[in-house]
Every structure is written in C-alpha cells, then in structure tokens.
Amino acid sequence: xxxxxxxxxxxxxxxxxxxxxxxxxxxxxxxxxxxxxxxxxxxxxxxxxxxxxxxxxxxxxxxxxxxxxxxxxxxxxxxxxxxxxxxxxxxxxxxxxxxxxxxxxxxxxxxxxxxxxxxxxxxxxxxxxxxxxxxxxxxxxxxxxxxxxxxxxxxxxxxxxxxxxxxxxxxxxxxxxxxxxxxxxxxxxxxxxxxxxxxxxxxxxxxxxxxxxxxxxxxxxxxxxxxxxxxxxxxxxxxxxxxxxxxxxxxxxx
Amino acid sequence: xxxxxxxxxxxxxxxxxxxxxxxxxxxxxxxxxxxxxxxxxxxxxxxxxxxxxxxxxxxxxxxxxxxxxxxxxxxxxxxxxxxxxxxxxxxxxxxxxxxxxxxxxxxxxxxxxxxxxxxxxxxxxxxxxxxxxxxxxxxxxxxxxxxxxxxxxxxxxxxxxxxxxxxxxxxxxxxxxxxxxxxxxxxxxxxxxxxxxxxxxxxxxxxxxxxxxxxxxxxxxxxxxxxxxxxxxxxxxxxxxxxxxxxxxxxxxxxxxxxxxxxxxxxxxxxxxxxxxxxxxxxxxxxxxxxxxxxxxxxxxxxxxxxxxxxxxxxxxxxxxxxxxxxxxxxxxxxxxxxxxxxxxxxxxxxxxxxxxxxxxxxxxxxxxxxxxxxxxxxxxxxxxxxxxxxxxxxxxxxxxxxxxxxxxxxxxxxxxxxxxxxxxxxxxxxxxxxxxxxxxxxxxxxxxxxxxxxxxxxxxxxxxxxxxxxxxxxxxxx
Numbered sequence: 001x002x003x004x005x006x007x008x009x010x011x012x013x014x015x016x017x018x019x020x021x022x023x024x025x026x027x028x029x030x031x032x033x034x035x036x037x038x039x040x041x042x043x044x045x046x047x048x049x050x051x052x053x054x055x056x057x058x059x060x061x062x063x064x065x066x067x068x069x070x071x072x073x074x075x076x077x078x079x080x081x082x083x084x085x086x087x088x089x090x091x092x093x094x095x096x097x098x099x100x101x102x103x104x105x106x107x108x109x110x111x112x113x114x115x116x117x118x119x120x121x122x123x124x125x126x127x128x129x130x131x132x133x134x135x136x137x138x139x140x141x142x143x144x145x146x147x148x149x150x151x152x153x154x155x156x157x158x159x160x161x162x163x164x165x166x167x168x169x170x171x172x173x174x175x176x177x178x179x180x181x182x183x184x185x186x187x188x189x190x191x192x193x194x195x196x197x198x199x200x201x202x203x204x205x206x207x208x209x210x211x212x213x214x215x216x217x218x219x220x221x222x223x224x225x226x227x228x229x230x231x232x233x234x235x236x237x238x239x240x241x242x243x244x245x246x247x248x249x250x251x252x253x254x
Numbered sequence: 255x256x257x258x259x260x261x262x263x264x265x266x267x268x269x270x271x272x273x274x275x276x277x278x279x280x281x282x283x284x285x286x287x288x289x290x291x292x293x294x295x296x297x298x299x300x301x302x303x304x305x306x307x308x309x310x311x312x313x314x315x316x317x318x319x320x321x322x323x324x325x326x327x328x329x330x331x332x333x334x335x336x337x338x339x340x341x342x343x344x345x346x347x348x349x350x351x352x353x354x355x356x357x358x359x360x361x362x363x364x365x366x367x368x369x370x371x372x373x374x375x376x377x378x379x380x381x382x383x384x385x386x387x388x389x390x391x392x393x394x395x396x397x398x399x400x401x402x403x404x405x406x407x408x409x410x411x412x413x414x415x416x417x418x419x420x421x422x423x424x425x426x427x428x429x430x431x432x433x434x435x436x437x438x439x440x441x442x443x444x445x446x447x448x449x450x451x452x453x454x455x456x457x458x459x460x461x462x463x464x465x466x467x468x469x470x471x472x473x474x475x476x477x478x479x480x481x482x483x484x485x486x487x488x489x490x491x492x493x494x495x496x497x498x499x500x501x502x503x504x505x506x507x508x509x510x511x512x513x514x515x516x517x518x519x520x521x522x523x524x525x526x527x528x529x530x531x532x533x534x535x536x537x538x539x540x541x542x543x544x545x546x547x548x549x550x551x552x553x554x555x556x557x558x559x560x561x562x563x564x565x566x567x568x569x570x571x572x573x574x575x576x577x578x579x580x581x582x583x584x585x586x587x588x589x590x591x592x593x594x595x596x597x598x599x600x601x602x603x604x605x606x607x608x609x610x611x612x613x614x615x616x617x618x619x620x621x622x623x624x625x626x627x628x629x630x631x632x633x634x635x636x637x638x639x640x641x642x643x644x645x646x647x648x649x650x651x652x653x654x655x656x657x658x659x660x661x662x663x664x665x666x667x668x669x670x671x672x673x674x675x676x677x678x679x680x681x682x683x684x685x686x687x688x689x690x691x692x693x694x695x696x697x698x699x700x701x702x703x704x705x706x707x708x709x710x711x712x713x714x715x716x717x718x719x720x721x722x723x724x725x726x727x728x729x730x731x732x733x
Binding site: 004005010013028032035036158160161162165166 | 411412413414415416417455464465468472473
C-alpha cells in the first residue's frame with residue numbers, strides 16, 4: 001500500500017501537537033496583553049477637545065483651585081464640568097480675542113454648552129461618587145494621575161475593577177486627611193518638585209513635598225507607609241470604614 | 255478461515271463462559287473488520303432510517319439555534335423561570351442530560367476495570383452518547399447565566415476585575431465537574447478510536463477520507479509498543495473516569511443541598527442521584543441500541559444477551575432509585591420537621607401530585623416488568639420501557655426542582671410554575687442536537703469497537719477468557 005503522507009508529515013505532526021499546547025496558551029497571553037494595553041484602555045492618549053485647555057497653565061502656573069471649575073466635586077457624585085459662564089468669568093476680561101477660545105465665546109453668545117470630549121467612562125452599572133472620595137482624603141491624582149501637569153488632558157489610569165478594589169480592600173493605605181487633597185497643589189506651586197528634608201521641628205528641616213505628595217503629584221502609584229499608614233489606620237477607625245462593606249458588590253453596583 | 259461460534263447456551267465446552275453469547279454467527283477477523291468499517295466507508299450501508307433520523311435531527315437542531323438566538327437577544331425572561339422558581343426547565347434538562355451520560359462512562363470505564371467482555375460491543379456508541387449528552391447538558395447552565403459571553407468569568411484566571419470565582423457557589427462546582435467529565439470522556443473516547451481509525455485509514459479508498467483517518471489515527475502502525483502504550487493509556491483513563499461516574503452526579507445533588515429548601519436535604523441524595531443517572535443512561539443506551547442493531551444488522555455483535563444484561567442493570571439501578579424515593583418519604587416523616595412533612599405532603603397531593611405519581615409509575619413500577627425474562631428479550635418492550643424510564647427521570651427532576659421551590663417556608667413566596675413554549679422548544683432542540691450529532695457519528699466513525707470485537711473472536715478461539723492484554727494476538731492473527 002502506498003504511503004498516505006510524505007516523510008515531512010512527521011515534522012508537521014510534531015509541530016501541530018506542539019501548536020495544540022502553545023497555540024491556546026499564546027492566544028490567552030496575547031489576548032490578556034491586548035486587554036491591558038493602551039490600545040484597549042486608551043491610557044496616556046490625549047483626546048482632541050474643542051478648546052486645547054491646559055490644566056498645567058490654569059492649575060499650576062495660575063494657581064486656580066480645582067474647585068473653581070469642578071465646582072461640585074466636594075458636594076456631589078458628579079464633579080461638574082465648568083460651564084461656559086465659569087470660563088467667561090475670566091475670559092470676558094483676558095484673551096478676549098484669542099482664536100483658541102473662540103468656541104467658548106460662540107457658546108456664550110449662542111447659549112449652547114461646549115461639548116467637551118469625556119475621557120474617563122465607567123460602565124453604566126458602576127456608581128462612583130466623587131464627594132465621598134474627596135471627603136476621605138483621596139486625592140484627585142490617585143485616580144486622575146498628574147492631572148495638574150496635563151497640557152492636553154489624557155486618561156491616566158485604566159479604571160479596571162481591580163483598580164477600584166485595590167483601595168477598597170485596604171483603605172488605610174490610601175486614606176489621608178481631607179485638607180491634604182488641596183494642600184498637594186499649593187505645595188507643588190510653592191516648592192515645585194523639591195523634596196522635604198527632615199521633619200518639621202528638626203534642626204536640618206527644609207520644607208518641600210512629602211514623599212506621598214511627590215509620588216502623587218507625578219501620578220505615581222502610592223501606598224501609605226510609616227507615618228502616613230498610621231494616619232490612614234487612625235482615619236479608617238475614625239470614619240468607621242469596614243473593608244468588608246467597601247468590597248460588597250452593592251457598594252458600587254446598585 | 256471460518257468458525258462457527260457456539261451460542262449462549264454454552265454447549266461448546268471450549269468456550270470460556272466469560273465470553274459466551276457475546277457474539278453470534280460465523281466470523282473471521284476479516285469479516286468483522288469488513289462489516290463494521292463498511293458502515294463508515296460505504297454510504298449504501300445507510301438507508302432511509304439514517305436519512306430520517308438525520309432529517310429530524312437537523313430540523314430540531316435548527317430549532318435549538320433559533321431558540322438560542324432569540325435567547326441572546328431577549329434574555330432568559332422568555333423561559334418560565336421566575337420567582338419563586340428561579341430554576342426551571344433549564345436546570346431540569348441540564349440534570350436530565352448530564353445523567354444520561356453516566357451509563358456511557360460506566361460501560362467504558364467501570365466495566366473495563368471489572369474486565370467485563372460484554373462492554374466491547376456497546377462501549378463505543380455509549381461513549382459517544384455520553385459526550386453528546388454532556389454537550390446538550392452544558393448548553394443549559396451556560397445560557398442560564400444570562401450573559402453567556404461572560405461565561406469565562408467562571409474560570410479562575412488572573413483578570414483585570416481582581417475577582418476570583420465564588421467557590422461556595424454550586425454553579426462553579428458544576429463548571430469543574432462537567433468540564434472535567436467532558437474532557438476526560440472525549441479523551442477516553444478518542445484514545446479508544448485510534449486503532450480503529452488506523453483500520454479505516456487502511457481500508458478507505460477515498461483519498462480525503464484516507465488522509466483524514468490517517469491524521470486522526472496519529473500514525474498508528476499497530477506495533478506491539480503501540481498496543482502496550484494503548485493499554486496503559488486506556489487503563490489510566492479508565493481509572494480517572496471511574497470516580498467521575500460517582501462524583502459528577504454527587505456534585506449535582508450538592509447543587510440542591512446548598513439551597514436551604516425542604517426536600518433537598520436528604521443524605522441519600524448523592525447515591526440516589528448517581529443511581530438515577532446510570533438508570534437513565536442505560537435507558538438511553540437501550541433506546542439507541544434497539545434501532546441501531548436492527549437498521550445496521552448488528553444483531554450478531556450486539557446480541558440478545560447484551561440487551562438482557564443492560565436491562566438487568568437498568569432494573570438494578572431502577573430499584574436503587576425506587577428505594578431512594580421510599581427513603582425520601584420515610585425521612586420526611588421521620589424528621590418530624592413540619593416544613594419537610596408539609597413539602598412531602600404537597601409533593602404527593604398538591605397541584606403537582608400528578609407529576610409525582612406519574613414519576614412513581616414510570617420509574618418505580620414500570621421497570622418491575624424487567625423481572626420477566628421474556629420482556630427482557632423483547633426489543634420493542636425494552637424500547638418502550640426505556641422511553642417510559644426516560645420520561646420518569648425527567649419528571650423526577652421536575653418534581654425535585656419545582657415542588658420544593660414553590661412551597662418553601664414563607665407562604666408569601668409560594669407560587670405556581672408554568673413553563674413557556676420556549677422551554678419546550680429548547681428541550682426539543684437539544685434532543686435534535688443529540689440525534690443529529692449521534693447519527694453523524696454513526697456515519698463517520700465506527701460505532702462498534704472493531705479491534706475489541708476481533709479480540710473477542712480471538713478469545714473465542716483460544717479460550718483466554720478475561721485476558722485483556724491480548725489485543726496484540728488478535729492483530730497478529732489477522733495479519
């Protein structure tokens with residue numbers, strides 16, 4: 001009887017068997033890599049806006065408080081996007097002829113809001129209140145990265161559930177006094193990126209950014225350590241935060 | 255060479271009683287191979303019955319696809335599942351199908367370890383039945399999750415949700431029980447098919463068929479080393495499969511016992527679920543064997559003795575199941591728990607009483623006919639009893655699921671369950687899927703294990719009895 005296959009089939013068969021193992025595995029690895037990549041998450045990709053608004057210019061160079069524009073952030077789940085009237089409170093006086101802010105003037109004239117392109121979307125079944133997070137001292141930068149330095153705003157973190165759960169499972173590593181939320185930007189303005197040396201009261205103390213502020217201002221991942229962790233644990237007790245409650249599905253999905 | 259095989263009366267003293275009656279008629283190694291492989295290689299072996307079954311299967315299979323398509327767009331609200339019966343037909347049908355598979359595993363694994371020669375003629379199509387039944391079963395929990403495209407969340411894998419499966423949920427136990435069962439069954443089935451694929455490769459003339467079988471047989475040449483490895487592999491897989499016969503349906507009974515509902519808590523549940531599964535499975539094997547041996551003239555291979563023994567096993571497991579029903583009654587009244595007693599009372603005399611008594615008739619009373627040898631030897635009677643048993647086993651799950659859920663502790667959450675048209679269509683659809691897959695299997699793969707039948711013939715000649723390591727002799731004799 002003639003042979004069905006030529007001798008090269010032996011190699012093909014062996015490669016195919018190897019492929020049966022390697023194929024599904026590499027598909028899984030590639031699939032999860034794509035899921036986590038900026039291609040899928042859009043992290044770090046600036047989005048074109050009607051007006052090329054610079055947070056760097058307004059928040060750091062001019063020192064305008066976050067709450068001047070995002071004016072509900074402490075009081076409501078929604079931080080609030082600035083209305084045209086808020087923009088015009090300054091821009092009716094300065095840069096009144098700038099072509100860059102023509103859409104703002106047009107919006108003011110026509111009484112039509114500016115359509116900003118939103119960067120951070122959560123799934124519709126997720127409820128995220130800004131107010132409670134600010135009230136518990138979670139800095140804007142914990143989620144929004146180095147927002148005060150963004151020339152054109154981009155998405156800094158992928159809002160995966162693991163990202164949320166990372167804090168909700170160990171809140172004391174992220175809690176801070178409420179005043180620290182805004183102190184961060186004042187300190188950045190005041191000291192730039194100069195780090196604090198020593199502790200207040202020590203002879204060689206020189207003021208600057210604390211390690212926590214330094215990391216957060218640059219949009220780095222930060223977990224409370226040492227003194228900050230002690231504060232975090234104390235705050236967790238003071239606020240009666242129970243991580244079992246915080247990780248209950250219905251806290252965010254209701 | 256031609257050999258006259260002695261019949262089951264055992265008048266020939268040379269024949270080992272372990273193989274007596276396992277094959278009838280006159281055979282050579284060549285004629286066995288020719289007869290069994292020609293079913294795959296020649297379309298003319300498949301007459302009108304095959305076309306009718308494939309036709310029915312195809313139509314109903316499409317019904318299944320249509321129902322699933324509608325389900326994906328509308329959600330599971332189209333089924334009768336609602337408060338208080340969140341588990342309706344989908345779980346009933348799931349348990350029914352998965353139970354049916356158990357006879358295949360019992361035949362292929364358990365009887366192999368027990369060195370029962372009579373499994374040789376029926377194991378191949380019984381294993382196929384197992385796999386197709388598991389396929390039908392798997393569809394239900396998958397779709398019942400409501401969002402089947404997220405079903406991979408059930409597996410523990412590193413994910414961006416930082417979530418791990420809920421190990422306290424029976425749904426997860428099912429995932430592991432059923433996926434293990436499916437993969438081991440497929441592997442066992444495929445390993446057993448390899449020597450037969452090699453025979454088909456050697457005998458097929460169509461070049462496409464030849465190449466396909468050549469790929470499937472993984473380069474099998476029938477050397478002694480191949481056979482040794484084959485024997486080791488199949489024994490290992492039989493060893494893995496045998497506990498699965500017991501574990502899979504035990505886990506399914508645990509699905510019920512985690513719900514704090516009257517009627518789901520008796521400790522007899524796991525063994526009686528397993529017995530029920532094997533019971534329903536043998537009913538299905540008989541339902542398949544009766545037409546197959548008639549349409550394909552396989553009476554010489556699947557002999558009357560096979561049918562007789564399968565009927566006896568069905569009777570045995572049926573008695574265990576019936577004992578389970580009686581014990582459930584006994585336990586409820588013995589417990590003195592008012593909720594258990596009320597539920598048992600409701601089961602018998604409530605609005606679903608018809609289902610309970612029909613179940614007792616189908617599963618408890620009807621199989622008692624199998625005590626009569628004349629009925630065990632009548633194919634039509636066996637077929638009808640098997641249909642009745644299958645209906646009974648479906649009703650058993652219906653009674654367990656629906657009755658307990660409609661009457662739990664709070665009268666405010668009592669209710670009445672009615673299924674919808676879609677429940678019924680989906681059930682019919684999975685039957686269509688089963689029929690279609692099974693008859694496609696009959697068309698493209700040898701439904702009776704060719705080399706094991708040759709080995710059996712070898713045992714007839716040499717009186718090796720329960721020697722199972724002698725597959726090599728059979729091959730050598732054929733060459």
